[in-house]
Amino acid sequence: MSDLRDEAYTPDITDSEVVYHGAVWNIRRETFDLPEATGLVRDMMSHTGAVAIACVDEQERILLIQQYRHPVRARLWEVPAGLLDVPDEEPFAAAQRELAEEADLRAARWEVLTDSCLTPGGSSETIRLYLARDFELIADEDRHERSEEEAGFKFRWASLDEALDAVSAGEITNAIAQLAILQVARILRAEAAGEPTRTRSVDAPRRLIDGRPQA
Incomplete structure:
Protein backbone atom coordinates (compact mmCIF):
# COMPACT_ATOMS: atom_id res chain seq x y z
CA MET A 1 0.00 0.00 0.00
CA SER A 2 1.27 3.48 -0.89
CA ASP A 3 2.43 5.79 1.90
CA LEU A 4 1.28 8.83 -0.11
CA ARG A 5 -1.16 10.32 2.37
CA ASP A 6 -1.75 13.52 4.33
CA GLU A 7 -0.41 13.50 7.87
CA ALA A 8 -2.44 14.82 10.80
CA TYR A 9 -0.31 17.03 13.00
CA THR A 10 -1.17 19.28 15.95
CA PRO A 11 1.50 21.85 16.81
CA ASP A 12 2.14 23.49 20.16
CA ILE A 13 -0.62 26.15 20.21
CA THR A 14 0.35 28.93 22.62
CA ASP A 15 -2.64 31.23 22.11
CA SER A 16 -6.09 30.90 20.53
CA GLU A 17 -8.90 33.47 20.49
CA VAL A 18 -11.94 34.40 18.44
CA VAL A 19 -11.23 37.84 17.00
CA TYR A 20 -14.41 38.17 14.96
CA HIS A 21 -17.86 36.70 15.56
CA GLY A 22 -19.66 36.35 12.24
CA ALA A 23 -23.23 35.59 11.21
CA VAL A 24 -22.26 32.09 10.08
CA TRP A 25 -18.56 31.60 10.84
CA ASN A 26 -16.07 33.04 13.31
CA ILE A 27 -12.50 34.13 12.67
CA ARG A 28 -9.99 32.64 15.09
CA ARG A 29 -6.40 33.85 15.62
CA GLU A 30 -3.87 31.28 16.81
CA THR A 31 -0.20 31.46 17.73
CA PHE A 32 1.72 28.21 17.43
CA ASP A 33 5.16 26.66 17.17
CA LEU A 34 6.46 24.17 14.63
CA PRO A 35 9.79 22.35 14.76
CA GLU A 36 10.86 24.42 11.76
CA ALA A 37 9.48 27.80 12.92
CA THR A 38 8.15 29.35 16.14
CA GLY A 39 5.81 32.19 17.05
CA LEU A 40 3.64 31.79 13.96
CA VAL A 41 0.37 33.74 13.97
CA ARG A 42 -2.49 32.81 11.66
CA ASP A 43 -6.09 34.01 11.29
CA MET A 44 -8.51 31.36 10.07
CA MET A 45 -12.19 30.77 9.52
CA SER A 46 -13.53 28.34 12.14
CA HIS A 47 -15.76 26.32 9.87
CA THR A 48 -18.38 23.78 10.85
CA GLY A 49 -17.44 21.36 8.07
CA ALA A 50 -19.80 20.27 5.31
CA VAL A 51 -21.10 17.43 3.17
CA ALA A 52 -21.88 17.18 -0.54
CA ILE A 53 -23.61 14.58 -2.68
CA ALA A 54 -22.87 13.42 -6.22
CA CYS A 55 -26.24 12.07 -7.41
CA VAL A 56 -26.13 9.68 -10.36
CA ASP A 57 -29.31 8.37 -11.95
CA GLU A 58 -29.99 5.21 -13.96
CA GLN A 59 -29.00 7.04 -17.16
CA GLU A 60 -25.59 7.85 -15.64
CA ARG A 61 -26.38 11.56 -15.41
CA ILE A 62 -25.27 13.77 -12.51
CA LEU A 63 -27.61 16.17 -10.73
CA LEU A 64 -26.52 19.81 -10.75
CA ILE A 65 -28.16 22.67 -8.87
CA GLN A 66 -27.71 26.32 -9.80
CA GLN A 67 -27.51 28.66 -6.80
CA TYR A 68 -26.58 32.32 -6.35
CA ARG A 69 -23.31 32.81 -4.40
CA HIS A 70 -22.89 36.39 -3.25
CA PRO A 71 -19.11 36.44 -2.52
CA VAL A 72 -18.38 35.68 -6.19
CA ARG A 73 -21.49 37.47 -7.59
CA ALA A 74 -22.55 34.50 -9.68
CA ARG A 75 -25.11 31.75 -10.04
CA LEU A 76 -22.99 28.61 -9.86
CA TRP A 77 -23.76 25.07 -10.91
CA GLU A 78 -23.13 22.89 -7.86
CA VAL A 79 -24.07 19.53 -6.38
CA PRO A 80 -26.37 19.22 -3.34
CA ALA A 81 -24.39 20.24 -0.25
CA GLY A 82 -24.72 21.73 3.19
CA LEU A 83 -23.09 22.54 6.50
CA LEU A 84 -22.55 20.28 9.49
CA ASP A 85 -24.38 22.85 11.57
CA VAL A 86 -26.84 20.62 13.44
CA PRO A 87 -25.40 19.69 16.88
CA ASP A 88 -24.27 16.06 17.12
CA GLU A 89 -25.49 15.25 13.59
CA GLU A 90 -23.30 12.69 11.85
CA PRO A 91 -22.06 13.52 8.33
CA PHE A 92 -24.09 10.74 6.69
CA ALA A 93 -27.29 11.89 8.38
CA ALA A 94 -26.48 15.44 7.28
CA ALA A 95 -26.00 14.26 3.68
CA GLN A 96 -29.36 12.50 3.72
CA ARG A 97 -31.01 15.61 5.16
CA GLU A 98 -29.38 17.93 2.63
CA LEU A 99 -30.37 15.72 -0.30
CA ALA A 100 -33.98 15.80 0.88
CA GLU A 101 -33.97 19.55 1.56
CA GLU A 102 -32.15 20.65 -1.59
CA ALA A 103 -33.26 18.11 -4.19
CA ASP A 104 -36.47 16.53 -2.81
CA LEU A 105 -34.82 13.10 -3.08
CA ARG A 106 -34.05 10.05 -0.97
CA ALA A 107 -31.36 7.62 -2.07
CA ALA A 108 -31.12 3.87 -1.40
CA ARG A 109 -27.41 3.48 -2.24
CA TRP A 110 -24.65 5.56 -0.64
CA GLU A 111 -20.85 5.48 -0.76
CA VAL A 112 -18.06 7.85 0.27
CA LEU A 113 -15.99 9.33 -2.54
CA THR A 114 -13.60 11.80 -0.88
CA ASP A 115 -12.75 13.89 2.17
CA SER A 116 -11.33 17.25 1.13
CA CYS A 117 -9.83 20.45 2.54
CA LEU A 118 -11.14 23.31 0.44
CA THR A 119 -9.02 26.29 1.54
CA PRO A 120 -6.59 24.90 4.14
CA GLY A 121 -4.49 28.05 4.15
CA GLY A 122 -7.29 30.09 5.69
CA SER A 123 -10.16 27.87 6.82
CA SER A 124 -10.65 24.72 8.88
CA GLU A 125 -13.38 23.57 6.47
CA THR A 126 -13.40 19.96 5.38
CA ILE A 127 -16.09 18.38 3.26
CA ARG A 128 -17.12 14.76 2.76
CA LEU A 129 -18.37 13.96 -0.74
CA TYR A 130 -20.83 11.08 -1.11
CA LEU A 131 -22.05 9.15 -4.14
CA ALA A 132 -25.81 8.54 -4.05
CA ARG A 133 -27.90 6.36 -6.37
CA ASP A 134 -31.34 4.71 -6.65
CA PHE A 135 -33.61 7.65 -5.90
CA GLU A 136 -37.12 8.13 -4.62
CA LEU A 137 -38.87 11.47 -5.09
CA ILE A 138 -40.26 12.96 -1.88
CA ALA A 139 -44.00 13.64 -1.97
CA ASP A 140 -45.03 17.27 -2.40
CA GLU A 141 -46.57 17.52 1.05
CA ASP A 142 -43.37 16.28 2.71
CA ARG A 143 -40.92 18.55 0.92
CA HIS A 144 -38.73 21.14 2.62
CA GLU A 145 -39.75 24.74 1.94
CA ARG A 146 -36.70 26.45 0.47
CA SER A 147 -36.01 30.10 1.26
CA GLU A 148 -33.41 32.86 0.71
CA GLU A 149 -30.93 31.94 -2.07
CA GLU A 150 -32.27 28.39 -2.14
CA ALA A 151 -35.65 29.67 -3.32
CA GLY A 152 -34.01 30.40 -6.68
CA PHE A 153 -32.66 26.89 -7.30
CA LYS A 154 -32.58 25.51 -10.83
CA PHE A 155 -32.03 21.79 -11.40
CA ARG A 156 -30.39 19.89 -14.24
CA TRP A 157 -29.53 16.24 -14.81
CA ALA A 180 -17.90 15.38 -7.97
CA ILE A 181 -18.00 15.30 -11.77
CA LEU A 182 -14.43 13.98 -12.04
CA GLN A 183 -14.99 11.38 -9.33
CA VAL A 184 -18.23 10.16 -10.88
CA ALA A 185 -16.50 9.84 -14.25
CA ARG A 186 -13.79 7.75 -12.56
CA ILE A 187 -16.35 5.51 -10.86
CA LEU A 188 -18.40 4.93 -14.01
CA ARG A 189 -15.30 4.15 -16.05
CA ALA A 190 -14.16 1.62 -13.45
CA GLU A 191 -17.58 -0.01 -13.30
CA ALA A 192 -17.79 -0.25 -17.09
CA ALA A 193 -14.37 -1.94 -17.16
CA GLY A 194 -15.18 -4.27 -14.27
CA GLU A 195 -12.44 -2.72 -12.15
CA PRO A 196 -12.50 -1.80 -8.41
CA THR A 197 -14.17 1.55 -7.80
CA ARG A 198 -12.25 2.26 -4.56
CA THR A 199 -15.15 3.96 -2.80
CA ARG A 200 -15.60 3.74 0.99
CA SER A 201 -18.56 2.85 3.17
CA VAL A 202 -20.62 5.64 4.72
CA ASP A 203 -19.24 4.79 8.17
CA ALA A 204 -15.61 5.10 7.04
CA PRO A 205 -13.74 7.36 9.50
CA ARG A 206 -12.87 10.86 8.41
CA ARG A 207 -9.14 11.53 8.42
CA LEU A 208 -9.46 15.29 8.69
CA ILE A 209 -10.34 17.74 11.46
CA ASP A 210 -13.26 20.04 10.63
CA GLY A 211 -12.91 22.59 13.40
CA ARG A 212 -16.32 22.15 15.02
CA PRO A 213 -15.02 22.11 18.63
CA GLN A 214 -13.71 25.64 18.11
CA ALA A 215 -16.47 27.04 15.92
Whole structure:
Protein backbone atom coordinates (compact mmCIF):
# COMPACT_ATOMS: atom_id res chain seq x y z
CA MET A 1 0.00 0.00 0.00
CA SER A 2 1.27 3.48 -0.89
CA ASP A 3 2.43 5.79 1.90
CA LEU A 4 1.28 8.83 -0.11
CA ARG A 5 -1.16 10.32 2.37
CA ASP A 6 -1.75 13.52 4.33
CA GLU A 7 -0.41 13.50 7.87
CA ALA A 8 -2.44 14.82 10.80
CA TYR A 9 -0.31 17.03 13.00
CA THR A 10 -1.17 19.28 15.95
CA PRO A 11 1.50 21.85 16.81
CA ASP A 12 2.14 23.49 20.16
CA ILE A 13 -0.62 26.15 20.21
CA THR A 14 0.35 28.93 22.62
CA ASP A 15 -2.64 31.23 22.11
CA SER A 16 -6.09 30.90 20.53
CA GLU A 17 -8.90 33.47 20.49
CA VAL A 18 -11.94 34.40 18.44
CA VAL A 19 -11.23 37.84 17.00
CA TYR A 20 -14.41 38.17 14.96
CA HIS A 21 -17.86 36.70 15.56
CA GLY A 22 -19.66 36.35 12.24
CA ALA A 23 -23.23 35.59 11.21
CA VAL A 24 -22.26 32.09 10.08
CA TRP A 25 -18.56 31.60 10.84
CA ASN A 26 -16.07 33.04 13.31
CA ILE A 27 -12.50 34.13 12.67
CA ARG A 28 -9.99 32.64 15.09
CA ARG A 29 -6.40 33.85 15.62
CA GLU A 30 -3.87 31.28 16.81
CA THR A 31 -0.20 31.46 17.73
CA PHE A 32 1.72 28.21 17.43
CA ASP A 33 5.16 26.66 17.17
CA LEU A 34 6.46 24.17 14.63
CA PRO A 35 9.79 22.35 14.76
CA GLU A 36 10.86 24.42 11.76
CA ALA A 37 9.48 27.80 12.92
CA THR A 38 8.15 29.35 16.14
CA GLY A 39 5.81 32.19 17.05
CA LEU A 40 3.64 31.79 13.96
CA VAL A 41 0.37 33.74 13.97
CA ARG A 42 -2.49 32.81 11.66
CA ASP A 43 -6.09 34.01 11.29
CA MET A 44 -8.51 31.36 10.07
CA MET A 45 -12.19 30.77 9.52
CA SER A 46 -13.53 28.34 12.14
CA HIS A 47 -15.76 26.32 9.87
CA THR A 48 -18.38 23.78 10.85
CA GLY A 49 -17.44 21.36 8.07
CA ALA A 50 -19.80 20.27 5.31
CA VAL A 51 -21.10 17.43 3.17
CA ALA A 52 -21.88 17.18 -0.54
CA ILE A 53 -23.61 14.58 -2.68
CA ALA A 54 -22.87 13.42 -6.22
CA CYS A 55 -26.24 12.07 -7.41
CA VAL A 56 -26.13 9.68 -10.36
CA ASP A 57 -29.31 8.37 -11.95
CA GLU A 58 -29.99 5.21 -13.96
CA GLN A 59 -29.00 7.04 -17.16
CA GLU A 60 -25.59 7.85 -15.64
CA ARG A 61 -26.38 11.56 -15.41
CA ILE A 62 -25.27 13.77 -12.51
CA LEU A 63 -27.61 16.17 -10.73
CA LEU A 64 -26.52 19.81 -10.75
CA ILE A 65 -28.16 22.67 -8.87
CA GLN A 66 -27.71 26.32 -9.80
CA GLN A 67 -27.51 28.66 -6.80
CA TYR A 68 -26.58 32.32 -6.35
CA ARG A 69 -23.31 32.81 -4.40
CA HIS A 70 -22.89 36.39 -3.25
CA PRO A 71 -19.11 36.44 -2.52
CA VAL A 72 -18.38 35.68 -6.19
CA ARG A 73 -21.49 37.47 -7.59
CA ALA A 74 -22.55 34.50 -9.68
CA ARG A 75 -25.11 31.75 -10.04
CA LEU A 76 -22.99 28.61 -9.86
CA TRP A 77 -23.76 25.07 -10.91
CA GLU A 78 -23.13 22.89 -7.86
CA VAL A 79 -24.07 19.53 -6.38
CA PRO A 80 -26.37 19.22 -3.34
CA ALA A 81 -24.39 20.24 -0.25
CA GLY A 82 -24.72 21.73 3.19
CA LEU A 83 -23.09 22.54 6.50
CA LEU A 84 -22.55 20.28 9.49
CA ASP A 85 -24.38 22.85 11.57
CA VAL A 86 -26.84 20.62 13.44
CA PRO A 87 -25.40 19.69 16.88
CA ASP A 88 -24.27 16.06 17.12
CA GLU A 89 -25.49 15.25 13.59
CA GLU A 90 -23.30 12.69 11.85
CA PRO A 91 -22.06 13.52 8.33
CA PHE A 92 -24.09 10.74 6.69
CA ALA A 93 -27.29 11.89 8.38
CA ALA A 94 -26.48 15.44 7.28
CA ALA A 95 -26.00 14.26 3.68
CA GLN A 96 -29.36 12.50 3.72
CA ARG A 97 -31.01 15.61 5.16
CA GLU A 98 -29.38 17.93 2.63
CA LEU A 99 -30.37 15.72 -0.30
CA ALA A 100 -33.98 15.80 0.88
CA GLU A 101 -33.97 19.55 1.56
CA GLU A 102 -32.15 20.65 -1.59
CA ALA A 103 -33.26 18.11 -4.19
CA ASP A 104 -36.47 16.53 -2.81
CA LEU A 105 -34.82 13.10 -3.08
CA ARG A 106 -34.05 10.05 -0.97
CA ALA A 107 -31.36 7.62 -2.07
CA ALA A 108 -31.12 3.87 -1.40
CA ARG A 109 -27.41 3.48 -2.24
CA TRP A 110 -24.65 5.56 -0.64
CA GLU A 111 -20.85 5.48 -0.76
CA VAL A 112 -18.06 7.85 0.27
CA LEU A 113 -15.99 9.33 -2.54
CA THR A 114 -13.60 11.80 -0.88
CA ASP A 115 -12.75 13.89 2.17
CA SER A 116 -11.33 17.25 1.13
CA CYS A 117 -9.83 20.45 2.54
CA LEU A 118 -11.14 23.31 0.44
CA THR A 119 -9.02 26.29 1.54
CA PRO A 120 -6.59 24.90 4.14
CA GLY A 121 -4.49 28.05 4.15
CA GLY A 122 -7.29 30.09 5.69
CA SER A 123 -10.16 27.87 6.82
CA SER A 124 -10.65 24.72 8.88
CA GLU A 125 -13.38 23.57 6.47
CA THR A 126 -13.40 19.96 5.38
CA ILE A 127 -16.09 18.38 3.26
CA ARG A 128 -17.12 14.76 2.76
CA LEU A 129 -18.37 13.96 -0.74
CA TYR A 130 -20.83 11.08 -1.11
CA LEU A 131 -22.05 9.15 -4.14
CA ALA A 132 -25.81 8.54 -4.05
CA ARG A 133 -27.90 6.36 -6.37
CA ASP A 134 -31.34 4.71 -6.65
CA PHE A 135 -33.61 7.65 -5.90
CA GLU A 136 -37.12 8.13 -4.62
CA LEU A 137 -38.87 11.47 -5.09
CA ILE A 138 -40.26 12.96 -1.88
CA ALA A 139 -44.00 13.64 -1.97
CA ASP A 140 -45.03 17.27 -2.40
CA GLU A 141 -46.57 17.52 1.05
CA ASP A 142 -43.37 16.28 2.71
CA ARG A 143 -40.92 18.55 0.92
CA HIS A 144 -38.73 21.14 2.62
CA GLU A 145 -39.75 24.74 1.94
CA ARG A 146 -36.70 26.45 0.47
CA SER A 147 -36.01 30.10 1.26
CA GLU A 148 -33.41 32.86 0.71
CA GLU A 149 -30.93 31.94 -2.07
CA GLU A 150 -32.27 28.39 -2.14
CA ALA A 151 -35.65 29.67 -3.32
CA GLY A 152 -34.01 30.40 -6.68
CA PHE A 153 -32.66 26.89 -7.30
CA LYS A 154 -32.58 25.51 -10.83
CA PHE A 155 -32.03 21.79 -11.40
CA ARG A 156 -30.39 19.89 -14.24
CA TRP A 157 -29.53 16.24 -14.81
CA ALA A 158 -26.41 16.48 -17.00
CA SER A 159 -24.64 13.73 -18.88
CA LEU A 160 -21.06 13.08 -17.79
CA ASP A 161 -19.75 14.17 -21.17
CA GLU A 162 -21.61 17.49 -20.92
CA ALA A 163 -20.48 18.03 -17.33
CA LEU A 164 -16.84 17.14 -18.06
CA ASP A 165 -16.82 19.48 -21.07
CA ALA A 166 -18.20 22.29 -18.88
CA VAL A 167 -15.45 21.73 -16.31
CA SER A 168 -12.73 21.66 -18.97
CA ALA A 169 -14.09 24.81 -20.60
CA GLY A 170 -14.12 26.70 -17.30
CA GLU A 171 -17.91 26.95 -17.35
CA ILE A 172 -18.39 25.08 -14.04
CA THR A 173 -16.14 26.67 -11.43
CA ASN A 174 -17.44 25.38 -8.09
CA ALA A 175 -14.61 23.18 -6.77
CA ILE A 176 -16.84 20.55 -5.17
CA ALA A 177 -18.95 20.27 -8.33
CA GLN A 178 -15.77 19.81 -10.35
CA LEU A 179 -14.53 17.15 -7.94
CA ALA A 180 -17.90 15.38 -7.97
CA ILE A 181 -18.00 15.30 -11.77
CA LEU A 182 -14.43 13.98 -12.04
CA GLN A 183 -14.99 11.38 -9.33
CA VAL A 184 -18.23 10.16 -10.88
CA ALA A 185 -16.50 9.84 -14.25
CA ARG A 186 -13.79 7.75 -12.56
CA ILE A 187 -16.35 5.51 -10.86
CA LEU A 188 -18.40 4.93 -14.01
CA ARG A 189 -15.30 4.15 -16.05
CA ALA A 190 -14.16 1.62 -13.45
CA GLU A 191 -17.58 -0.01 -13.30
CA ALA A 192 -17.79 -0.25 -17.09
CA ALA A 193 -14.37 -1.94 -17.16
CA GLY A 194 -15.18 -4.27 -14.27
CA GLU A 195 -12.44 -2.72 -12.15
CA PRO A 196 -12.50 -1.80 -8.41
CA THR A 197 -14.17 1.55 -7.80
CA ARG A 198 -12.25 2.26 -4.56
CA THR A 199 -15.15 3.96 -2.80
CA ARG A 200 -15.60 3.74 0.99
CA SER A 201 -18.56 2.85 3.17
CA VAL A 202 -20.62 5.64 4.72
CA ASP A 203 -19.24 4.79 8.17
CA ALA A 204 -15.61 5.10 7.04
CA PRO A 205 -13.74 7.36 9.50
CA ARG A 206 -12.87 10.86 8.41
CA ARG A 207 -9.14 11.53 8.42
CA LEU A 208 -9.46 15.29 8.69
CA ILE A 209 -10.34 17.74 11.46
CA ASP A 210 -13.26 20.04 10.63
CA GLY A 211 -12.91 22.59 13.40
CA ARG A 212 -16.32 22.15 15.02
CA PRO A 213 -15.02 22.11 18.63
CA GLN A 214 -13.71 25.64 18.11
CA ALA A 215 -16.47 27.04 15.92
